Amino acid sequence: MESMEKIRPRSPLIAKLMTAIAFLMLYVPLFALVIYSFLGPSAGPGSPQAWTLEWYRRILVNGEVLDAFNMSIYVGIWSTLVSTLLGTAAALAIERFRFPGRQLFDMITHVPLIMPEIVLGLALLIWFVVLRITLGPFSMILAHTTFSVSYVIITVKSRLQGFDDSLEEAAHDLGASPWQTFWKVTLPLIWPGVLSGALMAFTLSFDDFLITFFTAGVGSDTLPLKIYSMIKFGVSPEINALSTLMLGATLILVVFFFRPSKGAPTHA
């Protein structure tokens, strides 16, 4: 069947050109960044710059950068876990049950996607101060969960929409308790949605700057915050190297994010 692919009309030259320009605009700056991260210091005026891994070495022995990296991972993992749990549960509730305020709840889950980040960041900061929550890793995890949970809800919900309810009834009929039904039937079938939601949550947490900026306490810089503070002293090749590493990590996550969409179908 795959050989029977639909024959498409040839695209006009202008469309190809536009595509090429768009890709250039997107990727040339990234390429520049990557290339600069590998270029060594000039030996003197006129002499060529040599390829080097010096900046990467400096990053990897820089204690502050490593601390920031650890903080990013720490906050990322916890906010991912919490938002995946909450988001999956919320998606199940929205798709499966009819309760008063369900539609409102469904709408509210989309708000963090469209709300200006700076508003959310500021609101969270004020809220944490009111609640006397010390700014630091804990407040960052809470803040990241607030926006990641929406993404998890959306991906899990889309997975649930094609779900044949009689599968759960069948499990129940065969003697499975509601809990067993969830673990043996529902979760395996929505797993691709849960996984891509979780990866998205982690990526968002790892990359976030604005909200983190508002909710990070003293001495709890994440990587994006660290890069920002380093930039204040001028763009150094070390920052290029660090950014390249972050770019690489994000790319790997994105590859994983698009892969698991080929799960088992949710209906026979």
Place this chain on the structure above:
Amino acid sequence: MLELKGLEKKYGRNYTAVKKMDLTIREGEFFSILGPSGCGKTTLLRMIGGFETPSQGQIIYDGKRIDPLPANQRQFNMVFQRYALFPHLSVWENLAFGLKMKKVPEIDLRTRVNEALLMVKMESFAHRGIATLSGGQQQRIALARALVNRPRVLLLDEPLSALDLKLRQQMQVELLSIQRRLKHTFIFVTHDQEEALTLSDRIAVMNGGNVEQVGTPQEIYEYPKTPFVAQFIGQVNTIEGEVKEARPDTILVSGAARRVLMVKPSRDGQRPLPVALPGTPVKILVRPEKLKVLKSAPGPEQNAIEGTLREVLYQGAVTQLFVMPRDGSAPLIVSQPNTAVTARRSFNLGDKVFVAWLPEDCLLMGREAALPVAENSVSIAPPLLTVVGPPPESSGAALA
């Protein structure tokens, strides 16, 4: 034995899917619930299975109330309409699912799963994925997945409706032979009257949330108790009229164009004459295969309607003839078996013909509902079936 007592299911305030139902299903019986879509048959089955909570009434199995139990604690299993096989598990794992839930030991589990696969002739498919199976194969696996648990009652929700005709007929035969062998109680929901007639020991015909009639396929077909049952099961011709005279053994009905038709109790006494006062508006119902098309008027012992032959439809086993009565009422459908002399050869379109039938072969009903039957009216029916019926001495006793 499964008993339903005053079982009712309401959705919201206004809609009642199943109305105050009393029904008894015997052990080891192939019991069909037959009705048009929206008659409440699936809701009824889902209440028995534990997927819907009754609004009122009780479900009693073996003397114990089971309606408060959730589905996973009932010893019933269900074959779902769209099979509901687990797409993330193999055929084997699908079958083993129920046994694992019941913590059946591994050795036992293996033999039982193998037995079930063998029963539905799918033993070579054990390790296939569900998505690789055809509709008919999925159907078999769904059946095996339910049967492997050795359910006391097997519930089947239109399991054959997604299959094509040939496959459906084949599965009907297999289903029946499995049921005969295992002697489990099967409760089978269908909208297909032919399927219900073929498979069932007894049928409950449902309409609008009510059971209209419960009986063997023969009782349902030959002696429908309500106009709905008569019209839903098989084809039926309806002739409207008015009661002219009620004699002990015959009711005379005057139709349009001053023709008088006779209705008599069935020969085996299973269908007595109803109580009908002269002047009551009635319907005469008669099956197409009970009618004959004749070229000349039959004797006075038969009912006859004169008309014009409008259409001859050859259908393989039978030929259907459409006769337009002279008075312009609805055409009569006559179904004749295609024996050596086919109907097509003996009649031409436009011929003046007579449609004739025996007064014992038709039913008398009110315009909307069945007519009442007197308590003692059964004895009025003369046991005329001398060939296989009781000898004359006992017929005298029955009359006394």
